Structure formats: structure tokens, C-alpha cells
Amino acid sequence: MCHELRIKAAAGQQFIMGATFDDLTLIERHPDLGGWVTAADLSPESQRLTLLVNAPEASVWIFEPPEAGDRFLSSKSRRLRISGVGQAEGLTFESEHNILITNEQREIFALDLDPTE
Numbered sequence: 311m312c313h314e315l316r317i318k319a320a321a322g323q324q325f326i327m328g329a330t331f332d333d334l335t336l337i338e339r340h341p342d343l344g345g346w347v348t349a350a351d352l353s354p355e356s357q358r359l360t361l362l363v364n365a366p367e368a369s370v371w372i373f374e375p376p377e378a379g380d381r382f383l384s385s386k387s388r389r390l391r392i393s394g395v396g397q398a399e400g401l402t403f404e405s406e407h408n409i410l411i412t413n414e415q416r417e418i419f420a421l422d423l424d425p426t427e
Contacts (some may be wrong), residue, residue, distance in 0.1 A: 340383040344369055349401045351409070360409060360423070362401045368392045368403070370409070372423055395419055 329413040354389040359382040376385040392398075396413040404409045404410050404420065411419040 327383070338381045338383050343371060344389070348399045351402050353403050353406055355406045356422075360401060360403075362396050362398055362411060366393050368398050370411075370421060370423075390423075392419075392421065 323371050343361065343363050344367055345363040345365045347361050348364045351360050352358070353360070357377075358377040360372070361371040363369045363371065369389050371387055371389050374386040375383040375384055392411075395411060396417065398411050398413050398419075400412040401409050407422060407424045409423060410423050411421060413419075
């Protein structure tokens with residue numbers, strides 16, 4: 311069963327990973343994402359990056375593709391605060407404008423990223 315999410319209102323780090331998991335290079339930081347990032351996905355068409363933040367307040371960050379390079383955390387972004395998702399842990403693009411969010415309770419929630427389009 312899939313639930314529809316309701317939006318209340320319209321410090322992360324980005325690394326490059328080398329050949330091994332412990333071979334990480336920091337390329338940028340975000341000053342405040344509002345909690346722990348529990349999931350991320352890149353849209354297949356527009357290359358928007360989405361981040362799922364679980365606590366203290368669940369939210370989804372949407373980062374537009376950077377003008378050059380791969381510094382998403384400093385590109386244009388918006389935050390969608392969400393509620394009623396429990397312990398949200400995963401997200402994936404269902405389509406270019408919709409994502410699915412899962413939680414520890416094995417529930418699935420759908421979120422329209424562009425409700426005005």
C-alpha cells in the first residue's frame with residue numbers, strides 16, 4: 311500500500327569515493343540540512359539530486375543540477391518538510407516528478423516534487 315505525503319511548507323557533506331570505501335575526498339559541505347541524511351537518489355532525466363533527512367524533522371531536499379562539475383550541495387535547492395512517515399530511511403525516483411519514500415515499518419509513501427507543474 312502506498313501513502314500520499316502531506317507537505318508542511320514549501321550539515322551535509324559531499325564526497326568523491328575512490329577505489330575503496332575508505333578512499334574519500336571531501337568536495338563540499340552544506341551548512342545545515344536539518345538532520346541526518348538517510349538516503350539519496352539522482353533523477354534519471356534532469357539529474358536532480360534528492361536527499362532524505364530523517365531527524366529531528368523529516369524532509370526532502372531537492373538540488374538542481376550544478377552549472378558545472380558535481381557540486382550539488384551549493385546548487386539551487388529547496389526543502390520539502392514532510393510528516394507522518396515514521397522512521398524514513400529510503401527514497402527512489404518513481405518518475406521524473408515523483409519519489410517513493412520507505413520507512414522502517416515497511417510503509418511506502420509517494421511525494422510529488424513539482425505539485426504546481
